[in-house]
Amino acid sequence: MTLILGRKDVEQLLTMELTLEAVEAAFLEHGRGTTLVPERIALFLEEYHAVIGVMPAYIERLKAAGVKLICHYEDNPKKHNLPASAGLVVYHDPATGMPLAIMDCAYITRMRTGAATGVSVKYLARADAQVLGIVGAGAQASCQIAAISRVRDLKRVKAFDIDSAATARLLQEIANLELETEAVDSPREACVEVDILVTCTPARIPFIQGEWIQEGLHIAAVGADMPHKSELFPGVYARADKWVTDLINQALVTGEIAGAIAEGAMSEGTLYATLGEIVAGQKPGREDDAEITIFKSTGLAIEDVATAKKVYELASERGVGVELSITP
């Protein structure tokens, strides 16, 4: 039997606490080399300005296997009144291959992307970090803040978006976190006098400048996950003491990293570590308060599959979802 879980089922079940646990465990196994996580396949459907992403993964010690299918259709909201991103996670029993569950992937994607940032903050931000700057107040933003607020004693958030209504909505959404919040008027203001910076925009050209970056900052660069996307100028990477990513081959093809390498601001060889290596203790995270650290997040299927496993277990326990016989 295969358990089918719709968007609302997943939203009802999954918490940030569980997601952080799943995503940190996934990175630990990644660092230990006990995962299979090939680079995602992307089908570019030019005619529809769309990308279909196919992301399989296997985490041996978690006994979790699955595939995320995620479609990015930038014209969907205007043309079809549908979200720009949608798709499924198919969660397999690794012992038999049978699909145990098929679930909506939208909330899992937002939560695990936030959690990956949270894990990077845990290991790379200053222990006393209190102020977060966030640029981009779209769908990703609230989960980023929620994750960070679980791993650091966050007091204050400065948020910027080119759409000020989006910023207002975000600050509303995170009201439950009881943080001091401020909508700022420029990306620069979100970058200065903060301890952690998150960029989660769909930008195609860089806009975060190297000279804005202050000592001790940890940056989670989340938005630029594809060849046509870029948020940080090469000068930001030139200033980093440690740049870290989730999967090096995926990072190298993002517009942001490819651009920074092309401009000579860094090279593949200057990668400090993968996040998995840091979580597994193979390389230290932050070593002093002055270091500038960057986590370039591109999104790994191990994050989705580890999170989907939690969702599946919770749903089974609580009897949520519809069970159908699809395969034998």
Next chain:
Amino acid sequence: MTLILGRKDVEQLLTMELTLEAVEAAFLEHGRGTTLVPERIALFLEEYHAVIGVMPAYIERLKAAGVKLICHYEDNPKKHNLPASAGLVVYHDPATGMPLAIMDCAYITRMRTGAATGVSVKYLARADAQVLGIVGAGAQASCQIAAISRVRDLKRVKAFDIDSAATARLLQEIANLELETEAVDSPREACVEVDILVTCTPARIPFIQGEWIQEGLHIAAVGADMPHKSELFPGVYARADKWVTDLINQALVTGEIAGAIAEGAMSEGTLYATLGEIVAGQKPGREDDAEITIFKSTGLAIEDVATAKKVYELASERGVGVELSITP
């Protein structure tokens, strides 16, 4: 809404006639260069002697997009009383990315694999071919014969399997085709005095010898679709006038082709054409009765997605399946 179709739903809907139509159309578009079909991703789960295959495809002119997820677990029948192969096709609306349908892939896989052989026979076997030899009487065999019998005026089938009970079951299964049938005692007997030869075994070492192959034969080599699999000795390829495949990069990594190249029996450069190029008329198929032709089938996701589209359309028309709201 997403339509969920179980194994029996698919079996009830899909016919070989429709599958041949879908698969030939898919190869036509492949030859025209209007498909996206990256090499499949395979996750090898060594601990379970298993492979999870992930196969996305997009066929622009057919307006069909989707992903097949197929798990091969060779220990499943003995250990879990489950089939060795199982999985799903997720069929997406290419205009919005939404998953229109999720369906069992077992029957689709068998039918489209048979149909791909059928398309190769249509273009590459002698027009007067009447006798088929088939080695391997497993799950694939009956669909191979059904497809061939729709494109040639087949009179007789000679079948061999190391398990004679499997051969008997196969001949029973194809009784409806009203062919003269014979269970033969060796692979060699299935190869000589036949016009078409199909090999569809799970063999890991070659067993079909070059000297068995007679002038004018068309071979569909279906079994060896992975690095560890091989059916035809290099000497068979050495005798071929035209060797054709579905996707060159997938063929090159099969044990069979890699072995034939390593032994100098052929090279990547001696590939005559892809099946798509032949269907699209870019290269002629068979040009005289004496030619020995080989179609090395590895299985393309375009075959699955084109077939899944037919299944989805039929199911919608006839109200088969369960509709659920998974994504918005």
